[in-house]
Amino acid sequence: MMKLTRKLFNRTSLLPFSLAALACVATLPNQAYAWEPTKPVEVIIPAGAGGASDQMARTIQGIVVKHQLMKQPMLIINKGGASGAEGIMDVKDSKGNPHKLMVAFSAIYTLPIAVNLPFNWRDLNPVAMIASDEFLLWVNSDTPYKTAKEYLDAAKKANGAFKMGGTGSKREDHIITVALDKIAGAKFTYIPYKSGGEAATQLVGKHIDSNVNNPSENIAQWRAGQVRALCVFSEQRMVYKDKITKDQSWADIPTCKESGVDVQYQMLRAFFLPGGTTADQAAYYAELLKKVTATPEWKDYVAKQALKEVYLTGADFVKFLEKDEAFHNKLMHEAGFAAKK
Amino acid sequence: MEEFSALFHGFAVALSWYNIGMMSVGIVLGIVIGVLPGLGGPNGVAILLPLTFTMSPTSAIIMLSCIYWGTLFAGAITSVLFNIPGETHSVATTFDGYPLAQQGRAGEALTASFTGSFIGAFVAVLLITFLAPLVAKFALEFGPPEFFAVYLLTFCSFVGTGKDPAKTIIAMMLGFGLAAIGMDTVSGELRMTFGWSELLRGIDFLIVVIGLFGVGEILISMEEGLAFEGKSAKINMKVVLETWKKLPKYWLTLIRSSAIGCWMGITPGGATAASFMGYGIAKRFSKDGDKFGTGMLEGVIAPETAAHASGTAALLPMIALGIPGSATAAVLLGGLMIWGLQPGPLLFVEQKDFVWGLIASMYLSNIAGLIIVLTTVPLFAAILRIPFSIIAPIIIVVCAIGAYSVHSAMLDIWFMVLFGIVGYVMKKLDYPLAPMVLSLVLGDRAEAAFRQTMMGSKGDLEIFWSNSLVGSITTLALVMLFWPLISAAWRRLRGGTKAARLAA
């Protein structure tokens, strides 16, 4: 038994090194980086194991290993305490460490506002944005509502009796709920759960009336016909045309705007280095992520999770961040989520 | 029956040499990971997940779930030997396991705990095999009020008044207070962090437990004369057979704990809550209940059986509904997607080979796991013979690594030392540690469930009796809380000398 274990260990720890050397010659013939990692790279996930950010990072890790894209190993570390503040502060405090990457989502804007966290994304070195995640309005399929309009009208009539579930408090799901309240005049009772998975289960069990989960958080229940997607909070419909349920694909879901509820929200999925790192270092990881996003495994993953493919780096990425930050700032203050100073 | 043929087909899938090899690798790795505090099932599975991308999904999940079995089995080892719970769900195992080891009966305690684990898991696998679709629906019945009722029940079934009510209350409240530190998930506000960003993440249960039990115990043994007692642990395989002879008389405890575990696993109450409830209920209903905590085999079997039943049953909602019943299951779930399988209600329909292969492997791997861990009993019991001056610093080192690796934070090692001193003082002054640990582990979850309920009901408490499920759990919890009074009253009603003695 121990022999087998050892064999397995050897395979994992030694093979990548020797093969990576070979692979470098084979796949990257003329590529010379201004900088390359010299130590194992830690990827900090400011979220718990098993969530959407975690899955994405582990998929990328798998792709990097499989295609020998990096000579050094990649370690995934979950620091999901305090809605991600734990991981964000850890990366902020690792000034000048080029062997630490952070997976970012909208918490980088909302947390500083909601709890006075002494953090701003400008404290970090932006590497690249690789996708954005959609949000949808879901109801239990036993309910009669077929469109967002019908559902929100009913919610308005119920005057506070409808329950909306979501992940955490004063975060993206909560922001969308408040925006819906404003535009549609509905008064949802927002119930915060620990994860999107929990919110999905609670919707199937009819403990809540709706949720605004990401596609990946509700896809299983959708396919099984337990929940119904009413609309997507985005400018355009999603692009994936393969049938997911018996008769619907992601592209068949109307936007909320089409249904007369103009609420739009998307969440970035991006990578950052700690502050004090160089442009060369950021460029290395941006290039690495570019290669990752070109693999068939990544295309497959993106399609399954119905992520919107966006690749932004350098000045474009910074411009996006500034705009997105201002957007969140406005939403958070309008919703009354800003902490008392 | 359809299940039988499907299961036999599953055995055919699982029973290849390659898969059996993967099973053994998984279990041995799981044991190593489980023995090291701080490294838990989620770590082990997460770390090895990338390796499995090239395997077939069935082999991969067999190996990964075996790591999970391994950690479940092994969590008890350090609890029994050094009073350090290797995993959160083995805290309750220390209460009687460690006293047994001190009496030189470590081999017995380990055998009982492993066997209990095996039986718990076996019952849970039977449940998964035959009742999965039915039971999976039951999990959906659980909303916030039901969760709160379950936590209340765990609490009420465990907590007794103890020797000194004031001190019991202090210990319990300190646990609740510690649990409240950090971000409050319901309102998103920070509590008791005093502007200190290191406190944002809260103080992890494991760090407190490693400090209170592990470091505190070393300080106590130092004062009491430089050594862990119980060096005379028997180290041969005979102890396994001797212990097995004693086990059948605990059949009721085994059944009870298995049932509790299955239930808590399906409704994601978790293995930790299950182990406490298993211990508490066994203590309350055993005829030797008052001797619990002094080294009773029953007190080792009860929490371990429940923990393992729950850990296994936690895979049921994952397979049947795509809901992770535990953190490890959540990582496994992520794995399923990477292998190109979509977890969820359709998995049973679309991926028959995979599902039944996994279920069949649960039977095989639990048997293989039991055999492997039992052969290690003499080995682990022999660790107690290592001189104190060598083992004590090694234990402290392992504790420090464990405390650090929970959040990769240096501060946590300092907290561990601090709680070591707190544990030492509390023990010397007869403060009970168990209520503190229990309230620490359940405190914030119970509070979150309670407040989610209140948001839904607009502050109306009647919701805890609003349907038959939540109503009966809440009522059961209250019965448990007042059980000593109820049973005394019952006996007095029936009269007799025994009642007089009990009431006095």
Place this chain on the structure above:
Amino acid sequence: MEQQHQRSQRGLTHAAADALTACVVFAVGVVMMIDNHRIGAGWAPDGPESGYFPFRIGVILCIASAVVMLRSLFGKERKREIFVPWDKFKLVLMVLLPTIVYVLAIEFIGIYVASALFIGAFMRVMDKYSWVKTLSISIGTGVVLFWLFEMQFLVPLPKGPLEALFGY
């Protein structure tokens, strides 16, 4: 807590230790009440506010610790024997102080080197093992831990200058 230990050198009675601990608990309770009152400890229309439970926990802590304190000061059954006799407490300090030094050392030289030194020092001072035995066990443990955590499980632990030499 630290204060108690120093006092005990002069012969702290069990009852006095009890009272002191109760004082500490009382202080914890007061801090909890103040901080949670700040964030709101009432019952809002949608259920309890975030400070509701912790505030009440603080109150209960104060009451219970007052009971323990009064009983330890004036109770009939209070224990008057010494909390920890000095000779025994010396033994406790023999573990506690090196542990504190050890944790401090982790910050500077990394956990692996610190662990090897800690184990080695313990073996030499307490049981006077031979140098060969001491070195092989202490360094061996350090190396095994390094192999296990850094190389196999890929769990990064605190590292110092020595590990940096090897490129970690």
